[in-house]
Amino acid sequence: MTQKPNNPSSGLPPLPVLKLTMEQEFKLRQIHDMIQDIDADDLREVFMAVQQQNFILGNTIQNLVKEWGKPQNPPTTEEVVSLFGTLFGTKD
Numbered sequence: 001m002t003q004k005p006n007n008p009s010s011g012l013p014p015l016p017v018l019k020l021t022m023e024q025e026f027k028l029r030q031i032h033d034m035i036q037d038i039d040a041d042d043l044r045e046v047f048m049a050v051q052q053q054n055f056i057l058g059n060t061i062q063n064l065v066k067e068w069g070k071p072q073n074p075p076t077t078e079e080v081v082s083l084f085g086t087l088f089g090t091k092d
Contacts (some may be wrong), residue, residue: 013068 020028036090 035046038046
């Protein structure tokens with residue numbers, strides 16, 4: 001019989017991944033190289049768009065975390081019986 005490894009964070013969401021992939025590091029370097037010659041107005045526009053997306057993502061994550069722990073309505077007896085069909089049916 002195989003045993004599951006003891007996971008101290010079972011039931012919790014996984015920890016955030018803070019390390020970039022090689023592809024992400026490459027794209028970040030490309031962006032860094034491209035913005036060296038960018039106009040200040042263009043840079044401001046890009047910064048504002050990225051900041052807006054950052055706020056939207058933060059609001060989405062905050063809402064997800066807020067709703068994560070809320071218990072759902074438990075199913076009624078009729079719903080449980082319908083899920084299992086005639087498994088809980090009685091014999092005459």
